[in-house]
Amino acid sequence: MSTPTAITPTRAEDFPEWYQQVVRGADMAENSEVRGCMVIKPWGYGLWENIQRQLDVKFKATGHQNAYFPLLIPLSYLEKEAQHAEGFATECAVVTHHRLEAVKQDDGTVKMIPKGELTEPFVIRPTSETIIGAAFARWIQSYRDLPLLINQWANVMRWEMRPRLFLRTSEFLWQEGHTAHETAEEAMEEANLMHDVYEKFLRNILAIPVIPGEKTERERFPGAANTFTVEAMVQDRKAIQAGTSHFLGQNFAKAANIEFVGRDNQRHHAWTTSWGVSTRLIGTLIMVHGDDDGVILPPRIAPVQVMILPVTPKPDTREAVLDACEALAKTLRSQSYHGAPLSVQVDKRDLPGGQRNWEWIKKGVPIRVEIGPRDISNRSVAVARRDRSPKDKEIISKEQFIKDVEDILEDIQNSLLSRAIALRDANMPKLNSEAEFRAFFASKDEDKEISGGFALMHWAGSSEDEDRIAKELKVTIRCIPKGDEFAEEGSCFITGKPSKRRVVFAKSY
RNA sequence: CGGGGCGUAGCUUAGCCUGGUAGAGCGCGUGGUUUGGGACCACGAGGCCGGAGGUUCGAAUCCUCUCGCCCCGACCA
Structure with a gap:
């Protein structure tokens, strides 16, 4: 007996619970023993690596360089910008000691007691404006040092009351861009440019249509002059902020003394920006594209684009089938899709075929290809697309598939985007009263x-x-x-x- | 931090009211039967019932405390 859907409950029955089951079913992440902190498992992390890789190319192409700054931020740094300090006050983890003393208990166990209290506590970065600002103040002397365009890939910690895998965890992975400019106009241009990079990345790579716009004062990043956002609609029709870009004015430059001598031979405060996207993108992706059978990954971001599933009903043909699968994989890998070699795997695990098939459905692999003994003699393959029903598979010639695979992937990519646009537009009315x-x-x-x-x-x-x-x-x-x-x-x-x-x-x- | 609920095998859980030291399904292992499909049969491994005290001849079950988790609120990428 098979259940009607791979995920229980369905989206319509209970969307939040559906989301959790999808993450679990796809084996992307799990809750850890540390409340609010997740373990990102290989399938989820593979997705993050792809997000990183493709965004990083865009950052470099727009003139940015990567660097790395400390995890620990002196408490006093956070106090430098009043709004910023207030904004993050309620969600900071504070480091107060720098060593432990092992104390033997009567029962033979050991208790670790914090010792060595720090004279000034550190805060685990909730974001790095302040400490990067301090570095910028050292690095920038003249207008010739500007613009300074830096990005960091890092983890940050915000002590969350109600964590949810990927969407809101106490520790999460992200990138934070920080830039300093000579003029307000240039900085504003930068904030808009990165806003645009995010909008295009979400649309073109994640197949997520967003509404780009500006935040109201109430929703602005603490300390920012302007906050730009890309807002996506997920399938329960709620909005999710998928990325932000801030024009910080001179607020942080004043707080951190980021000054330069200008063309006019006068000292000026620099104009700064910051911008970021996080592992929340993965949660967004799941909620935008997923269905009642699990995750659906857009081909351009999927860790595996084509999964080949050997069908080995008889032991005596098993070897031949596996060889045929490997041969096909090799051929496909020599082709490219969207500027990179096709990512193809063969699942040779000796598991019941149906179970294996459903596993990859739940994980959202764009194309599943089955090859059995019959296919070898017919020179055919059975192709199933994740954006269609699980039972819907098309038997085509192997040559045809090799020729069409790129087009099929592209078609899936496009269909996911169209679907998401259709959902959003159908639920985005102009109301007046x-x-x-x-x-x-x-x-x-x-x-x-x-x-x-x-x-x-x-x-x-x-x-x-x-x-x-x-x-x-x-x-x-x-x-x-x-x-x-x-x-x-x-x-x-x-x-x-x-x-x-x-x-x-x-x-x- | 307020209000509700829950902690029993890897997961989902029965048992708790009416004390007599654990049962199931899924998963896992082995063997077999199957084979274009999340199959079936048999056998097996796995639990000091979140923790600590107490009541009792006897506690998963009753009492107290404690820790953790989930849901609802305030905060958030």
């Missing part, structure tokens, strides 16, 4: 029913108005979107004041 707004976000059915989406509203309210709506309906302004399609005359649905642009309201992760 408060009554419509409330009806849109009202739960149809106690809690489990999926409702709402992105409400495009005219807005001219205050942070207090925003706060009130957030408290009452758990709906916030996700961004003030860029782009002409959002620009139109109207009046604010709360205050009635004139508005020139619609903003995106949604529930969020």
Whole structure:
């Protein structure tokens, strides 16, 4: 007996639980013994490596260099920028001691007692603006040292109340870009450029359409002058912030004394930016593309693009089948897809065929290819695509498949993006009245029913108005979107004041 | 930190009310039967019932404390 779906419950039944089961079913990560900290398993980490590799190319291409800064930040550094300090105050892990004393207990066990209290505690970086700022202050003397374009791949720690694998963990992996510029215009250009890099990466590589825009004051990064965001809609129609880029003005330059002598022979504070994406992208990817059978990976980011599954019904043909699989894998690997050699594997494990097949379905491999004895004599292969039903497999000639494989992958990539766009557009209405707004976000059915989406509203309210709506309906302004399609005359649905642009309201992760 | 719930084999759990020192399914191992499919049969390994005290002749079960986890709130990439 097979269950109707590989993942229980289904998305419609219980989306948060579905998400957890998908992560588990795909063997991507698990909760560790340290609360809030996950173990990223090879399949999840492989995805992260691909994200890193492809983003890193974009960073380098836009003139950035990688460097690495300390994990531990002196407490006093965090105090330098008031808003920043306040913003991160409630989620910092603090290191207070630098050694342990082993104390033998009566029962023979050993207790480790912290000793050597530090005169100044360290904070495990929740983000590195302050310590990188201090380095920048040393490195920058003249306008000739600018722009300074640095990125770091690192882990950070934010003590979270309610962790969820990939989406919100106390420790997570990310990249943080930090740059310093001579002028405000240049820095703003940089913040916009990286915002754009993120938007394109999500669209072109992760097949995730996003709404790029700016955060309101209420949602801004602590200490930033402007925060730009890319907001994605996942399948329960909530918004998720998938990446941010900040124009920091001179706030951090003043806090860290990042000064330079300008062309005018005067001292100036530099203009800085920072920008980042994290392992949250993996959670976003799962929630955007996954179905009731598990993860669906866009080919351009999948650690394995083609999984070959030998079908070995009879022992006497097993060897021949395995050889045929290896031969096909070798041929495919000599081809390329999206600028890199095709990633192809053969799953030779001697497991019941169905079990193996379902494992790769749950992991989201874009193409599964089955080869059995019959295929060898027919020179055929059975091709199954992850964006179609698990039972849906097409038997084509091996030569045809070798010729078409790139096109099939590209077709999957495109179909995932189209699907995601269709879902978003179907749930992104322009609403005009408060009554419509409330009806849109009202739960149809106690809690489990999926409702709402992105409400495009005219807005001219205050942070207090925003706060009130957030408290009452758990709906916030996700961004003030860029782009002409959002620009139109109207009046604010709360205050009635004139508005020139619609903003995106949604529930969020 | 507030309000609710839960800790029994790798996982999901029965047993707890009405004390008599553990059962199941999945998974795992071995052997066999199957074979374009998450199959079946047999046998087997695996648990000091989160921890510490207490009540009792006897505690997974009752009491107290403690630790951890989950859900709901405030915070967040």
